[in-house]
Amino acid sequence: MTTKDNSLVEPAEPLAGEAKLPRKMRWFDGFAMAMTMPAALVATLGASIAGLGGWGAAVLWAISMIISLGVNWIYIELAAMFPEASGGIAGYAAEAWKNRVPWLAPLAGVGYWLPWGSNLATYGAFTGLLVQSQWFPDQQWSFDAGPLHLNFPILVGLAVIFILYGINIIGVRVTMAFVYVTAAILMIPLAVFIIFPLFNAGWAPMDLTWKLHGLEGLHTAIVWLYVMAWTTLGVEVCATFASEYRDPVKDTSRAIRASALFCLGVFFLVPLTLGGFAGESAIEADPATFFVSSFSELTGAGAGVMVLCLIASLVLVMLTSVADASRVLFNMGKEGVTVRAVGTLNRRGVPVRALNVMLVLNVVLLVVLQQPLAIIVTGNLGYILAHVLAVAGFAVLRKDRPDAVRPIRLPRLFVPLSIGLAVLLAVMLVVGATGFSITGYGGVLELGIAVTILAGGVLLWWFVQRRNRAAGLTAGAGDAP
Numbered sequence: 283m284t285t286k287d288n289s290l291v292e293p294a295e296p297l298a299g300e301a302k303l304p305r306k307m308r309w310f311d312g313f314a315m316a317m318t319m320p321a322a323l324v325a326t327l328g329a330s331i332a333g334l335g336g337w338g339a340a341v342l343w344a345i346s347m348i349i350s351l352g353v354n355w356i357y358i359e360l361a362a363m364f365p366e367a368s369g370g371i372a373g374y375a376a377e378a379w380k381n382r383v384p385w386l387a388p389l390a391g392v393g394y395w396l397p398w399g400s401n402l403a404t405y406g407a408f409t410g411l412l413v414q415s416q417w418f419p420d421q422q423w424s425f426d427a428g429p430l431h432l433n434f435p436i437l438v439g440l441a442v443i444f445i446l447y448g449i450n451i452i453g454v455r456v457t458m459a460f461v462y463v464t465a466a467i468l469m470i471p472l473a474v475f476i477i478f479p480l481f482n483a484g485w486a487p488m489d490l491t492w493k494l495h496g497l498e499g500l501h502t503a504i505v506w507l508y509v510m511a512w513t514t515l516g517v518e519v520c521a522t523f524a525s526e527y528r529d530p531v532k533d534t535s536r537a538i539r540a541s542a543l544f545c546l547g548v549f550f551l552v553p554l555t556l557g558g559f560a561g562e563s564a565i566e567a568d569p570a571t572f573f574v575s576s577f578s579e580l581t582g583a584g585a586g587v588m589v590l591c592l593i594a595s596l597v598l599v600m601l602t603s604v605a606d607a608s609r610v611l612f613n614m615g616k617e618g619v620t621v622r623a624v625g626t627l628n629r630r631g632v633p634v635r636a637l638n639v640m641l642v643l644n645v646v647l648l649v650v651l652q653q654p655l656a657i658i659v660t661g662n663l664g665y666i667l668a669h670v671l672a673v674a675g676f677a678v679l680r681k682d683r684p685d686a687v688r689p690i691r692l693p694r695l696f697v698p699l700s701i702g703l704a705v706l707l708a709v710m711l712v713v714g715a716t717g718f719s720i721t722g723y724g725g726v727l728e729l730g731i732a733v734t735i736l737a738g739g740v741l742l743w744w745f746v747q748r749r750n751r752a753a754g755l756t757a758g759a760g761d762a763p
Contacts, residue, residue: 309536313544314458314465315461315523315605315606316516316520316541317541317598318598318603320472320544320552321599322512322513324596326513327552328573330342331557331562331566331569332562332566334493334494334502334506335493336553336562338493338503339553340490343510343514347542348546349514349515349703350546352703353518353669354538355538355696357371357374359692360374360675361521361524361530362530363689364377366525369391370518370522371521372391372668374679375390375391375668377679378675386671388740388742389667389739390667390668390671391619391668391739392614392664392736393667393739394610394664395610395611395614398603398606399603399607399643400644400647401599401600402446403644403645403647403648406438406442406648410437410442416589430649430650431649443648446600447641450608451632452630453630457601457605460597461602464597464598467591467595471592472548476551476555477555478580485558490558491562504714505714505720506720508662508710508717511714517538517542518669520537520538523605531689604637607640608636608640609636611633611636612627612636618746619746620742621746623635663733664736666710666711673704674700676696676700677697680697
């Protein structure tokens, strides 16, 4: 609530079942959450350098981040328009399209929730690979039962999933404490990878290559932009917590701006500095864990130190993902976009039922898909689709609600810019979702899982609307008019 001078007053703790998240966060909390993006770079940087060349990777990461900068600048206005929404960009898309094409609301919601909600599986698997490589290289056993797989890295990933689930159950204060600790640890390898190579005789950026040539190179670039989109566009996580900032308008805009600019620098520099030091041949030989040996050579520290830093970075990714995705699903339940039962909180203000759904999803994904990049490819289909709907929704809201209150109003130029960005993202979506052979990850199975989950979300929304109409319930934001 606000006082006469429009300053925000922190409300009391919500009661059990009351659909209101407590306001306890500041803009730098959102910035800390967005450090998830540099941490997530670990999972795809090596593969991108191997596939694109060092210079190709650096330029494409920069292009992807510039696209993200434009997209997230648009979200600043939308976040200020809907300061009470906890659904982030999925909520903006729902607001824009609910009176035009109602079923796009659940499509955007599930599409956005899927990649964030599946990150425990993605980075849990990567954590397991790191632990095995560093401390348990002899643990090579595996067990298969039809589509289900179990091995040592997956077992470690499952343990991580349950631990982080427990941390989020306790509440946002404990979660933020872990976020700050892991974000601080992340700064160590980032500083080493960006600064140390510049003063090392082994740094040879001119030896890096450019593997994008002709029309085939353009096709490859678009597919890789699709893969990179999750890591760069993810700065929008700052907007998901708008309803929990003490000053939703100022805190959200500051968090998005700071995070986008910081990540732009990191994503362009790291492929050049670290790639130029490690060398493309070493990266191609071990794209998943080449960071470890590079860190040891640059600092003289044991490989175990770097592995611990990497694991802390991945924990940051997973903590943020759990917090983000659970709030999105909570908002979808509260607004009637999906089953309303998930739109409730416990006495600590935690969306427990939304967390339970995520727990089941991640366990299933981890034991079926196994490979981190394959899980990312699966989630990206819905994630980029959510961005297409949210960015295009900016232009729709400008047309449909010209007189709506906009505490932050961007220049008129952003209307055609939003349309152009939506078209660009749509091209990336179509080309990238079908470019399995280029990255070597993903295929019909991953695409089928993504499409099935998206279709299931729309079908569930349809059943919820039928039940609500039969029960005479008041329509929510996601309901058909």
